[in-house]
Amino acid sequence: MADEYSQSTKQYDVAVLGAGAAGLMAAIEAGKRGKSVVLVDHAERAGKKILISGGGRCNFTNLHTTPANFLSENPHFAKSALSRYTPQEFIALVEKHAIPYHEKTLGQLFCDRAAQDIVTMLLAEASGAGVELKLKTGVRGVERNDEGFTVTTHDGTVSAKNVVVATGGLSIPKMGATGIGYEIARAFELEIVETRPALVPLVFSPADEEKWCDLTGLSADVVASTPGSPYHPARKPEVTFREKLLLTHKGVSGPAVLQISSYWKPGKPVVFDLAPGQVVFDLMLAPDAIRTAEAMAYYLKETTLPQRFATRWMRLNTPEQWKNPQVKGLEEALHRWTVVPAGTEGYAKAEVTAGGVSTAELDSTTMGVKKMPGLYFIGEAVDVTGHLGGFNFQWAWASGAAAGRAV
Ligand code: FDA
Numbered sequence: 001m002a003d004e005y006s007q008s009t010k011q012y013d014v015a016v017l018g019a020g021a022a023g024l025m026a027a028i029e030a031g032k033r034g035k036s037v038v039l040v041d042h043a044e045r046a047g048k049k050i051l052i053s054g055g056g057r058c059n060f061t062n063l064h065t066t067p068a069n070f071l072s073e074n075p076h077f078a079k080s081a082l083s084r085y086t087p088q089e090f091i092a093l094v095e096k097h098a099i100p101y102h103e104k105t106l107g108q109l110f111c112d113r114a115a116q117d118i119v120t121m122l123l124a125e126a127s128g129a130g131v132e133l134k135l136k137t138g139v140r141g142v143e144r145n146d147e148g149f150t151v152t153t154h155d156g157t158v159s160a161k162n163v164v165v166a167t168g169g170l171s172i173p174k175m176g177a178t179g180i181g182y183e184i185a186r187a188f189e190l191e192i193v194e195t196r197p198a199l200v201p202l203v204f205s206p207a208d209e210e211k212w213c214d215l216t217g218l219s220a221d222v223v224a225s226t227p228g229s230p231y232h233p234a235r236k237p238e239v240t241f242r243e244k245l246l247l248t249h250k251g252v253s254g255p256a257v258l259q260i261s262s263y264w265k266p267g268k269p270v271v272f273d274l275a276p277g278q279v280v281f282d283l284m285l286a287p288d289a290i291r292t293a294e295a296m297a298y299y300l301k302e303t304t305l306p307q308r309f310a311t312r313w314m315r316l317n318t319p320e321q322w323k324n325p326q327v328k329g330l331e332e333a334l335h336r337w338t339v340v341p342a343g344t345e346g347y348a349k350a351e352v353t354a355g356g357v358s359t360a361e362l363d364s365t366t367m368g369v370k371k372m373p374g375l376y377f378i379g380e381a382v383d384v385t386g387h388l389g390g391f392n393f394q395w396a397w398a399s400g401a402a403a404g405r406a407v
Helices: 002-006 021-032 048-056 079-084 087-096 116-128 180-187 206-215 255-261 293-303 307-317 324-335 391-404
Strands: 011-017 037-040 059-062 101-103 108-111 132-134 139-144 149-153 156-165 192-198 219-227 238-247 251-253 270-273 337-339 352-357 375-377
Touching (some): 011 021, 011 149, 011 180, 048 116, 087 116, 087 391, 324 337
Parallel strands (some): 011 156, 037 132
Antiparallel strands (some): 101 108, 219 238
């Protein structure tokens, strides 16, 4: 098989590298336009990350997708692709295949049954569009030749007039993530925005670990923010998310933390409002109020935090005196619990990789490399990263469709 493949002289119109969400979509769209397409992946099956996504139910899009749901050095870059392949277009595909789905919350659409439905749908579309799928075929590099490109794999070479790089980011190496997309970009002298784990749990400093980590599993509704994040698209001074925070055996996680982690920079604080929109200790300001840590913890538990979280928070924040300024100070501290994480749980636990191939190198309508006609980058490999909630798949579908319709 290897020899037969390595001796193949067929030249494809398009070689798509990576049979994940973005690559499958690009291959389908190109195939539907009559292009000969080969879709290459080193995994033993296509769409492995789709299968584990959304807790096995795949949060395949978000009804409220806007460019503001994405981080990038160029916040305008994603607009074109997102407007030309909308969530409604993907939903139409899902409905065409009679896949049952539901809105969980905040516009997040999930499969009723399993993520496998989405992979089966994409493979059926790819097969219908005549896409040739080459699995267990690791990509090693891409070179320009007279007629197009030569893709070197562990199993011979593939020739194609166009190459679409859809090999994803560095998140979850156990699932087959590699940095090959960045290596290919570097080989063509393209700029790469420094990568970092995103949508990832944060790790406490040893001192905070000591204070909090025995409370693993407790959660609270919070507003998370990163003062002065350098990553916000509009360079706003503060980015905020109101969702759940979860204490873990290493630090903090939960949707609020995953969201804010994408904006966090090492050494910077993350601030949590532990009682969003509430005034918790106002009754304590009355002259005859019983001011004890137990009483305060009671109010905390009644209004915002689980009991053990409330008791611990009060124990760690009990003032030396119980005068009104101290009570007001406690209220303030509750709304600004400031943590300086020691780090993140890294690519092993990150849902996505932020940074990647610089959008400055790409045409936003086609995802083509401006200085290298015929070469395209899509999906997570590009410096466009979505918030939690189906936005990353929407970017994969939209950027994949943009390239697939342009090759
Ligand atoms: P993706 O990583 O999907 O695909 C890249 C492909 O390239 C893979 O098939 C890989 O095997 C292949 N490849 C890599 N190196 C190669 C090489 N050297 N040679 C050949 N092939 C190679 N998003 C969302 O919107 N909703 C959700 O519910 C979730 N849930 C979720 C859960 C978990 C646990 C994770 C880790 C991530 C999510 N995500 C998500 C994020 C989402 O999975 C992600 O954004 C997309 O899969 C990115 O799609 P791509 O096609 O760009 O990369």
